[in-house]
Amino acid sequence: MEIISSVQMRQIEDACLKQGISTETLMENAGRAVAVFARHLLEEQNGCRVLILAGAGNNGGDGLVAGRYLRSWGEKVSIFVPFIDTPKGTTVQGCLEASGDIFAGLAELEEHLADADLVIDALLGTGVNRPLEGIYKEALQMTANVRNTRPEMQVLAVDLPSGLNADTGQADDACLKADFTLSLGIAKQGLFTHRGLELSGAVSVADIGIPPELTTDIQAVLIEKDWAKSVLPVRSPHANKGSFGRVMIVAGSDRYIGAAILAGSAAMRVGAGLVTLALPKSLTGAVASRIPEATYLPLPEVSSGTADNSAARLVLSELGKYDVLLIGPGLGQTGYSARLVTEVLSNLPVGLKVIIDADALNILSAIPDWWLEYKFDAVLTPHLGEMARLAKATTEAVQSDRFGLCQKFACKWGKTLILKGAGTIVTSPQGETLCNPAANPVLASAGTGDVLAGIIGGLLGQGVSLFEAAGLGVYLHSLAAEALRSEIGDAGVLASDLLLKLPVVIKGLKQD
Ligand SMILES: NC(=O)C1=CN([C@@H]2O[C@H](COP(=O)(O)OP(=O)(O)OC[C@H]3O[C@@H](n4cnc5c(N)ncnc54)[C@H](OP(=O)(O)O)[C@@H]3O)[C@@H](O)[C@H]2O)[C@@H](O)CC1
Numbered sequence: 001m002e003i004i005s006s007v008q009m010r011q012i013e014d015a016c017l018k019q020g021i022s023t024e025t026l027m028e029n030a031g032r033a034v035a036v037f038a039r040h041l042l043e044e045q046n047g048c049r050v051l052i053l054a055g056a057g058n059n060g061g062d063g064l065v066a067g068r069y070l071r072s073w074g075e076k077v078s079i080f081v082p083f084i085d086t087p088k089g090t091t092v093q094g095c096l097e098a099s100g101d102i103f104a105g106l107a108e109l110e111e112h113l114a115d116a117d118l119v120i121d122a123l124l125g126t127g128v129n130r131p132l133e134g135i136y137k138e139a140l141q142m143t144a145n146v147r148n149t150r151p152e153m154q155v156l157a158v159d160l161p162s163g164l165n166a167d168t169g170q171a172d173d174a175c176l177k178a179d180f181t182l183s184l185g186i187a188k189q190g191l192f193t194h195r196g197l198e199l200s201g202a203v204s205v206a207d208i209g210i211p212p213e214l215t216t217d218i219q220a221v222l223i224e225k226d227w228a229k230s231v232l233p234v235r236s237p238h239a240n241k242g243s244f245g246r247v248m249i250v251a252g253s254d255r256y257i258g259a260a261i262l263a264g265s266a267a268m269r270v271g272a273g274l275v276t277l278a279l280p281k282s283l284t285g286a287v288a289s290r291i292p293e294a295t296y297l298p299l300p301e302v303s304s305g306t307a308d309n310s311a312a313r314l315v316l317s318e319l320g321k322y323d324v325l326l327i328g329p330g331l332g333q334t335g336y337s338a339r340l341v342t343e344v345l346s347n348l349p350v351g352l353k354v355i356i357d358a359d360a361l362n363i364l365s366a367i368p369d370w371w372l373e374y375k376f377d378a379v380l381t382p383h384l385g386e387m388a389r390l391a392k393a394t395t396e397a398v399q400s401d402r403f404g405l406c407q408k409f410a411c412k413w414g415k416t417l418i419l420k421g422a423g424t425i426v427t428s429p430q431g432e433t434l435c436n437p438a439a440n441p442v443l444a445s446a447g448t449g450d451v452l453a454g455i456i457g458g459l460l461g462q463g464v465s466l467f468e469a470a471g472l473g474v475y476l477h478s479l480a481a482e483a484l485r486s487e488i489g490d491a492g493v494l495a496s497d498l499l500l501k502l503p504v505v506i507k508g509l510k511q512d
């Protein structure tokens, strides 16, 4: 599914106008599609009472058109039109009257909510430009309250739940949670990240007659099963371990031993041929007892669990034999680990695929203009806090524009950037974007980032490109978490539980 911003949507609307397709035509198509969808929902629940909340902009226009169709098909339609006493309200009133019961007061709204089977939320769409207040806010809150007492009443949002920002997924407190969202023409990106994920319900897209040639420039898509299947590495039965890539993982320190175990195991569980863990010498025994299948590069230490300043040279002397380097999980942020990271990244063999994760990201963020020093493309895997440090922004600023900042900085830094969190976003240096439309509390726990980084390393080893490995890694990680959530529940799942699920979800994906 393609996804776009509101600016891109306006550009497409302008292009439609130039081709002689008017906004009225698009709105007619949109309203009809909403009506068809609504009728289907009514049939399913054997209902017939539709309540439409129609705002003063084009989103409201879509709702009014839907009302006209539904009425003509014999449904019982009532329409809340808060702007009816304005000049615009007067001009549209004539055609509205043919559409059924029309009112502007909250008292009547309450009466209609008491027996509505379906609410069509067409108060605000992409044009929302300020906090909700007054009658809009009260109407949405009243609807939400009634929904709590009458869960059988369904809510269908037109284009977006009213009060949701189409670009950022930020939501007004009064935003009405939908059971279904029918996005018009092309799905708006804000539905799939941040609060959009919890507020939009099941999202579908209505064809409103936009000519396909106007959508060819869209660079952002949702990560879906078919895409994931198409980029899964193919495993030949005649292969040997060398065919599935050699992955070097520089990870772990005295306080974060588990990071190396999780990243290394994840790389193997997605099918890497050979994994070598480069970690401080005194930790090797403990880690090897947990992953006997890996090989080890014990690093010289300055003290127990801290690699010394000659460790980078040792790593670099071996790296020529590898296809992939994952650097960062559990390294800590001492001067020694900073030297290890910077020295290795400054002297990489040509052609190596690189993932920079966790503490290695924090180490980079302390270096002014680090991306000018390390010009090669690499997968970067920041969570919110790491992204804020790298981008020199607050976490609120990052969270309030996840798509915008991920795209801006992937291009500026020339890196394949994964911005983790609810609705994880992946952007290539050229601006191609993937979004994983999932939020899972299982993944909000220690060590899950190490598993993701290891998965991506394992996929890169098997020949998947940086961008596709980043997107596929995010998807497999999220599928494994979803499987655990349904088996075990929201709380108490450990990052290490994800590991055994990885081959299972890969097998399932291949068989689907
Ligand atoms: N693009 C396309 O191709 C197509 C788009 N279509 C549809 O158009 C929708 C976008 O329409 P839109 O631009 O008229 O915006 P929309 O969200 O209806 O409302 C904006 C109005 O609300 C106001 N307003 C803003 N914030 C407010 C607030 N907090 N509280 C109260 N009022 C607030 C603001 O007016 P203001 O008061 O700022 O003058 C403005 O009048 C889109 O989502 C889709 O449904 C389809 O018809 C088919 C083709």
Ligand SMILES: [K+]
Binding pocket: 059, 121, 122, 123, 124, 125, 157, 158, 159, 160, 161, 162
């Ligand atoms: K809406």
